[in-house]
Amino acid sequence: MNMTRRLLAGxxxxxxxxxxxRAQDGRQQITMPFRDPSMPRKLVVEGxxxxxxxxxxxxxxxxxxxxxxxxxxxxxxxxxxxxxxxxGMHRIGGSxxxxxxxxxxxxxxxxxxxxxxTARDMVIQVPAQTSVNVxxxxxxxxxxxxISGDIEAENFNGQxxxxxxxxxxxxxxxxxxxxxxxxxxxxxxxxxFSTFNGDVDVTLPADxxxxxxxxxxxxxxxxxxxxxxxxNAAPVVEESKDKSGKSRRRVRVxxxxxxxxxGGGPEMQFTTFNGRILIHKK
Amino acid sequence: xxxDQARTQMLGGxxxxxxxxxxxxxxxxxxxxxxxxxxxxxxxxxPMEEPSGQVRERFYEMLGAYRQGLASAEPRRxxxxxxxxxxxxxxxxxxxxxxxxxxxKSRPELVQLREEVASMRQLVALSLMQQxxxxxxxxxxxxxxxVEPSDEEVMNALVTTVNHDPSVNVRLAAVDAxxxxxxxxxxxxxxxxxxxxxxxxQTTPIVQVALIDFLAELKxxxxxxxxxxxxxxxxxxxxxRKRAEWALERMQ
Numbered sequence: 151m152n153m154t155r156r157l158l159a160g161x162x163x164x165x166x167x168x169x170x171x172r173a174q175d176g177r178q179q180i181t182m183p184f185r186d187p188s189m190p191r192k193l194v195v196e197g198x199x200x201x202x203x204x205x206x207x208x209x210x211x212x213x214x215x216x217x218x219x220x221x222x223x224x225x226x227x228x229x230x231x232x233x234x235x236x237x238g239m240h241r242i243g244g245s246x247x248x249x250x251x252x253x254x255x256x257x258x259x260x261x262x263x264x265x266x267x268t269a270r271d272m273v274i275q276v277p278a279q280t281s282v283n284v285x286x287x288x289x290x291x292x293x294x295x296x297i298s299g300d301i302e303a304e305n306f307n308g309q310x311x312x313x314x315x316x317x318x319x320x321x322x323x324x325x326x327x328x329x330x331x332x333x334x335x336x337x338x339x340x341x342x343f344s345t346f347n348g349d350v351d352v353t354l355p356a357d358x359x360x361x362x363x364x365x366x367x368x369x370x371x372x373x374x375x376x377x378x379x380x381x382n383a384a385p386v387v388e389e390s391k392d393k394s395g396k397s398r399r400r401v402r403v404x405x406x407x408x409x410x411x412x413g414g415g416p417e418m419q420f421t422t423f424n425g426r427i428l429i430h431k432k
Numbered sequence: 433x434x435x436d437q438a439r440t441q442m443l444g445g446x447x448x449x450x451x452x453x454x455x456x457x458x459x460x461x462x463x464x465x466x467x468x469x470x471x472x473x474x475x476x477x478x479p480m481e482e483p484s485g486q487v488r489e490r491f492y493e494m495l496g497a498y499r500q501g502l503a504s505a506e507p508r509r510x511x512x513x514x515x516x517x518x519x520x521x522x523x524x525x526x527x528x529x530x531x532x533x534x535x536x537k538s539r540p541e542l543v544q545l546r547e548e549v550a551s552m553r554q555l556v557a558l559s560l561m562q563q564x565x566x567x568x569x570x571x572x573x574x575x576x577x578x579v580e581p582s583d584e585e586v587m588n589a590l591v592t593t594v595n596h597d598p599s600v601n602v603r604l605a606a607v608d609a610x611x612x613x614x615x616x617x618x619x620x621x622x623x624x625x626x627x628x629x630x631x632x633x634q635t636t637p638i639v640q641v642a643l644i645d646f647l648a649e650l651k652x653x654x655x656x657x658x659x660x661x662x663x664x665x666x667x668x669x670x671x672x673r674k675r676a677e678w679a680l681e682r683m684q
Contacts, residue, residue, distance in 0.1 A: 186500065188496075189496060189497065189500060190493060190497065254500065255500070281565070285598075300565050300566075300567055302565075302566045302567075302599060304599070304600060318567040320566040320567055320570065320599060320601050320602075321601070322599075322600040322601050322638070324636070324637060324638075338571075339567045339571075340567050340568075340570035340571045340574060341567065341570070342566075342570055342601035342602070342604070342605060343601075344600065344601050344604060344638055345638075346637045346638045346641075346669075346671070347671075363608075367641070406608070416571070416574075417570065417571075417574045419570075419601065419604070419605060421601075421604060421638065423637070423638060423641055423671060424671065
């Protein structure tokens with residue numbers, strides 16, 4: 151499709167006028183513009199082997215910056231040192247399995263490098279008003295900040311941190327914590343936060359209207375919101391003060407609990423198997 | 433004039449000699465005409481739903497995106513934008529009618545309206561579950577709680593979501609939303625089978641646990657072989673294996 155701008159990083163194919171490739175101190179930078187700045191933008195990131203940061207900024211383009219680093223102990227294992235330089239030589243290029251495309255105002259970053267001995271730490275900057283959809287299987291921690299739009303994030307092993315977001319968030323981690331702070335909540339959006347082995351820690355604006363659905367199998371649920379619990383199991387609410395003297399309410403019940411804040415609104419689901427649920431008022 | 437021909441004219445108001453003659457001779461068409469008349473009158477009584485300020489903005493956003501979709505000559509994408517516009521319009525109409533119905537439950541002609549609302553809710557739930565954004569699909573799953581639990585179409589959409597949705601959180605919400613369907617005489621057999629069949633397809637621990645809990649709650653013995661397989665598979669997460677063991681004990 152001739153509309154697709156396709157760019158294979160690291161293979162010297164940076165021939166497109168729109169894209170620039172720079173390398174300094176082992177750090178690579180690629181700029182990929184969104185075709186129509188007046189239209190809704192979307193960033194999709196798949197794969198990845200290191201940490202990933204996505205940050206909203208005041209510009210118009212997607213700027214992808216990455217550095218490769220050795221995974222300690224990974225060399226010599228697996229594919230007979232395929233990624234180790236031969237004696238006396240050093241690496242100047244080759245396939246890094248990074249594929250970046252732009253189509254219909256969606257920038258797609260596909261990072262597949264699961265067999266190599268290097269991890270790729272990546273920082274992607276996009277205009278603040280961009281929807282973000284990230285999914286990694288083998289990556290480390292994931293951070294998304296200053297984004298205004300719909301955020302979807304799934305991580306396998308690391309923590310998912312989302313800061314200064316406004317709009318909606320749907321986030322899952324298998325083995326990490328979910329740490330989310332929203333400055334503004336889109337009025338009619340459903341949200342969901344889940345992890346199998348970690349805490350779900352979400353901060354919402356004080357005036358958020360929502361209906362909470364909360365479930366933890368081996369943890370507790372804490373909040374400083376005034377939650378009006380719906381009756382299906384009698385909740386036990388305890389008042390306590392933490393170290394700084396701030397009062398905390400503790401809601402202790404079994405199974406899925408539902409309750410509303412500020413009169414109720416769209417559904418927000420909080421789920422963890424082996425962790426606590428913390429819902430803070432901003 | 434046949435009844436079928438008369439019915440096509442009814443929606444347009446129904447004029448002409450043939451139509452009038454047919455009505456005189458056919459009681460069921462007369463009833464139909466008066467039913468439609470009452471429906472229109474009831475609709476007139478409904479308060480107008482004021483659209484929020486964002487509706488205009490969103491409409492132009494969607495229109496722009498639709499044009500862009502056409503420009504890139506990708507019918508698939510353009511169709512999805514169209515669906516989103518249709519879903520948004522249905523939400524507005526559905527909400528408006530929903531508020532009207534809630535205000536006055538005593539009037540018999542509004543029973544009909546309630547039926548219309550039920551099919552509208554079904555449409556909203558089904559079209560939202562098709563959207564690209566996970567947040568919209570979650571809303572579709574929430575809407576499914578408002579349809580009758582005998583609604584097979586919505587149940588099948590939920591099952592598809594449990595088995596194929598790319599977002600873990602949407603799959604998780606859809607598992608919960610299947611619960612009402614296991615309590616309805618019309619759908620409980622299908623719903624139970626769907627939950628049994630969904631378990632081997634899942635690889636995400638949190639969704640596996642949700643399905644296992646569900647099967648334990650239903651005391652679904654037919655799921656025992658699959659639960660035993662999970663317990664003895666070393667590749668399965670240890671938390672999931674313990675849960676499957678617990679579920680097997682609970683079913684005894």
